[in-house]
Each structure stands twice: as structure tokens, then as C-alpha cells.
Amino acid sequence: MKHFLLTRASLSSKPALAALALTTLALGACSQSDGDTRKEARExxxxxxxxxxxxxPIPVALNARTVAFETSEVRPQVTGVIQKVYFAQGTRVRAGQPLFQIDPSLYRAAVNQAQANLASARASAAAARLKADRYKPLADMEAVAKQDYTDALADARVADAAVAQYKATLDTARINLRYTTVPAPISGIIGRNLSTVGALVSASQTDALAVIQRSDPMYVDMQQSASELVALRRQLRTGGVTPGSTQVHLKLDDGSIYPLAGTVKFSEVTVDEDTGTVTLRAQFPNPDGLLLPGMFVTAQFDQANAPGxxxxxxxxxxxxxxxxxxxxxxxxxxxxxxxxxxxxxxxxxxxxxxxxxxxxxxxxxxxxxxxxxxxxxxxxxxxxxxxxxxxxxxxxxx
Incomplete structure (x- = not known):
């Protein structure tokens, strides 16, 4: 009975009741916080x-080699002894610039002879024409036989033909004389001199006197497997991929990237029987001459695009x-x-x-x-x- 009275007394106390309520709320909050923490721990x-x-893009990297844009092997077109060399090896030459001088004496003499023969033929032709002109009225009056006039007219025409023939001979002699000076066929960098002063050269020789190469712009020939190219064309036809960019970048042999981009120009229509590859050619600007003909490089470009x-x-x-x-x-x-x-x-x-x-x-x-x-x-x-x-x-x- 005493315990019951004490409990009622304590509950009837307002401060004790407030403290009990606060304690209950705190315990509930702690329980909810622990639940949230356990949920976050599980996530x-x-x-x-x-x-x-x-x-x-579908990039490809192909083995490639640089090729000069233009290459010309300088060869003699007449026979003779080289008298002079007009160029410095390894320098830039322009088209038409004299490179070699072949002894012109025999060819100059041939020109003189052809000129004399032409002059003689022209004189003979003039005399033959005058004779035929004189025979024409006489033949009309039957003062001379018509056959004589016919023969005179034929002689005049033969003389005219001889003039044309000797004129052609003179043109040929002048051309051969001009060929004694060997010019540069193209502009570019000329290599080493393969024939020196005093060397006998001929129009039928197989060795070049020098080689000129134009390296700006520069071609790059890329080799791609024929099977890869066929597969790509099949995908392009079915719509699996779309055509890529024609812009090409070069990776040089030392691992550096060539700073200027090139453009794919065309693809060969035949497959190399020995390697089973197709050659694609790109063109690159080469203003500083960094690319040299014959260099091995790696060509990189986006050959196609894969949509979706x-x-x-x-x-x-x-x-x-x-x-x-x-x-x-x-x-x-x-x-x-x-x-x-x-x-x-x-x-x-x-x-x-x-x-x-x-x-x-x-x-x-x-x-x-x-x-x-x-x-x-x-x-x-x-x-x-x-x-x-x-x-x-x-x-x-x-």
C-alpha cells in the first residue's frame, strides 16, 4: 500500500512526468537513427x-612508304662527250635549267651541212620551176612536145620535194644540236652526279646522268589487306558502317607525328599477287622537306564510321x-x-x-x-x- 502511494505521488509530480516523456522521445529517435544507419550500411x-x-570512327593504321610526287631520270638524247656540268649536287633546280653540256661540234657541223643541202635544193627547185613555166606556153602552141612539158613539170615537183626533205633534215640537225645541252625536265631536288666531265654518253644508254625528285607535295603509298578492304566495302554496301574521313596522319619511324595532315587520293583496282594487299595513295604537303622519298611510316586515318x-x-x-x-x-x-x-x-x-x-x-x-x-x-x-x-x-x- 505504501509502494502504491509513492508511485501515484511520483506520477502526479509534473517535473517527473516531463522528464519521463523526454526520455521516451530520445530513445525512439536513437532507435530510428540506428535503423537508417543500418540501411545505409547495406547500400x-x-x-x-x-x-x-x-x-x-573506325581507325586503321597501315604500313606505308613515302614516294616522290614527281621523279625524272635525266638521260642524254644524243651521243657525245660531256664537256661541262652546270649544277651543284643536292640543290634545287628548275625545269629547263641546263644541267650538262655535251660536245656540240659534230652536231653543229651537221646543221651547217643540212643548211647547205637545203640551199642547193632550193636553187634546183627554182630552176626546175622556171623550166616548167617556159615549157607550158610552148606546149600549148605545140612548139615542143607535150611530153617534154610533162617531164619538166615533174622535175619541178621533185625539186620541191627535195627542198622539203632537206628542210626536215635541217630541223633534225638543229634539234640534235639543241640536245647537246641537257636541261632539267622538272623542278625539284637533283641528286648526285652520275656522269662526270669527260664521260662518253649515248642516247641508248640505260644509266641516268642524274635523278631529279619533286617532294612537295609528297605521296604516301599505304598497303591494306585485300580481305579487310573487301569486308569494309561489304559493310558500306549493307549500311553497317558509313564512309569515314579521307584525312590521314603520319607516324614517323621515330614515333613522332608528322604535323601536317594528308588526303587519300585513290585506291588501286588490283591486288598485289605477292603480298595480297591493295595500295592506297595519299598526298601530303611537305613545304619543309621533312618527308624524304623512300621513308617507312605508319598512316593513320578513320576509314569508316560505326553508327549506333x-x-x-x-x-x-x-x-x-x-x-x-x-x-x-x-x-x-x-x-x-x-x-x-x-x-x-x-x-x-x-x-x-x-x-x-x-x-x-x-x-x-x-x-x-x-x-x-x-x-x-x-x-x-x-x-x-x-x-x-x-x-x-x-x-x-x-
Whole structure:
């Protein structure tokens, strides 16, 4: 009875009742906070990117070799002894510039002889024409036989033909005399002198006197497998890919990149029987002469474009033991979902995914370590300022 009275007394006290209510509320709040903390601890924080289709270039790297834009082997067109050399080896020459002088004495004499023969033929032709002109009225009056006039007229025509013949001979002699000075056929850089002063050269020789090459612009011949080219053309025809850019970049033998871009000009229509490759030719500006004919280089260009592909950060693509690629996406229920994908190549820092991804998929790119199928997620955009992967305990401690 005494205990009952004390309890009623204590409950009837207002300060004691307020203290009891506050204690009850505090205990409830602590219980709710612990529940939220346990829920956050069960969720894995991840960062995701939203999949969007794009047109991805298909780059190729082909072995190539530089080829001079123009090449001319300087050869003699007449026979004789070289008297002078007018150029310095390794310098730039212009078209028409004299390079060699062959002894012209025999050819000058041939010109003089042809001139004399032509003068003689012209005199004979003039006399024959006068004779025929005199015989014509006499033949009309039958003062001379008509046959005599016919013979005189024929002699005049033969004399005219002889004039034309000797004139052609004189033109040939003058041309041969002009050929004793050997000019540069094209403008460019001339190489070493292959024939010196005093050397006997002839129009039928196989060796060149010198070689001139024009290297600005410069050609680059690229070799591509015929099977790859056929496969590409088949894809272009079926619409699997679209034509790429014709712009080409060069990687030099020392690993550096040539600063100027070139353009693909054409592709051969035949396949090399020995190598099974097709030659593609590109043209590059070469104002500083950095590219030299015969250099081995690597040509890089986007030969086609693949529409409807997805660029996924390479770190998001994981591999099974058998090499199968897969990604983790945020499911509609907020849990991790594994998705097998086809990613056969890369582009810059991305993997190019052609199968297994749909537009709008939230692909997990951060927080993948230890992530399993069906795990509860707290997903934020990868570009979010919130620190992905922060532990629940760290959040509680703050």
C-alpha cells in the first residue's frame, strides 16, 4: 500500500512526468537513427553514366612508304662527250635549267651541212620551176612536145620535194644540236652526279646522268589487306558502317607525328599477287622537306564510321575467365544487374560496345570493386560532387 502511494505521488509530480516523456522521445529517435544507419550500411554507393548512342570512327593504321610526287631520270638524247656540268649536287633546280653540256661540234657541223643541202635544193627547185613555166606556153602552141612539158613539170615537183626533205633534215640537225645541252625536265631536288666531265654518253644508254625528285607535295603509298578492304566495302554496301574521313596522319619511324595532315587520293583496282594487299595513295604537303622519298611510316586515318555504338569508359568493362565482357548497370529496383556486352575494340579512352547496351542504361563506372549481382545501390551520377564510395560509418562519424 505504501509502494502504491509513492508511485501515484511520483506520477502526479509534473517535473517527473516531463522528464519521463523526454526520455521516451530520445530513445525512439536513437532507435530510428540506428535503423537508417543500418540501411545505409547495406547500400553500396556507386557512380553511373547514362548510355547514349553515337557514331564512332573506325581507325586503321597501315604500313606505308613515302614516294616522290614527281621523279625524272635525266638521260642524254644524243651521243657525245660531256664537256661541262652546270649544277651543284643536292640543290634545287628548275625545269629547263641546263644541267650538262655535251660536245656540240659534230652536231653543229651537221646543221651547217643540212643548211647547205637545203640551199642547193632550193636553187634546183627554182630552176626546175622556171623550166616548167617556159615549157607550158610552148606546149600549148605545140612548139615542143607535150611530153617534154610533162617531164619538166615533174622535175619541178621533185625539186620541191627535195627542198622539203632537206628542210626536215635541217630541223633534225638543229634539234640534235639543241640536245647537246641537257636541261632539267622538272623542278625539284637533283641528286648526285652520275656522269662526270669527260664521260662518253649515248642516247641508248640505260644509266641516268642524274635523278631529279619533286617532294612537295609528297605521296604516301599505304598497303591494306585485300580481305579487310573487301569486308569494309561489304559493310558500306549493307549500311553497317558509313564512309569515314579521307584525312590521314603520319607516324614517323621515330614515333613522332608528322604535323601536317594528308588526303587519300585513290585506291588501286588490283591486288598485289605477292603480298595480297591493295595500295592506297595519299598526298601530303611537305613545304619543309621533312618527308624524304623512300621513308617507312605508319598512316593513320578513320576509314569508316560505326553508327549506333556506345562509348563506355574502359574501366567499366569487366572480363570473365573466358574473356566474356560484362558491365554492371543500375536496375529499375535500385539493385545491381550484370549485363554481358560485346566490346571488340577501343577508341581513345573508351571501349566501343556494339551489343548488350540500350539507350538510357545507367552503367556503373565507379564503385565496382566487390560489387555483385543484386546488391542494393545508392547510385549517383559519376559527375556528381558527392563522393562515391563513402562509407556509412564515415557519414555517421561526421
Amino acid at each position: 553500396t554507393q556507386v557512380g553511373f553514366v547514362v548510355a547514349k548512342p553515337s557514331t564512332v 555504338a556506345y562509348l563506355i569508359p574502359q574501366g567499366a568493362i569487366q572480363r570473365d575467365f573466358d574473356g566474356t565482357g560484362y558491365i554492371m548497370v543500375v536496375g529499375n529496383d535500385g539493385k545491381a544487374v550484370r549485363r554481358n556486352v560485346t566490346a571488340e575494340r577501343t577508341y581513345k579512352t573508351y571501349s566501343v560496345v556494339t551489343k548488350g547496351v540500350q539507350t538510357g542504361d545507367k552503367i556503373i563506372v565507379q564503385g565496382l570493386n566487390g560489387l555483385r549481382q543484386g546488391a542494393a545501390l545508392k547510385a549517383v551520377a559519376a559527375s556528381s560532387e558527392e563522393k562515391v564510395g563513402a562509407s556509412a560509418s564515415a557519414a555517421k562519424g561526421s
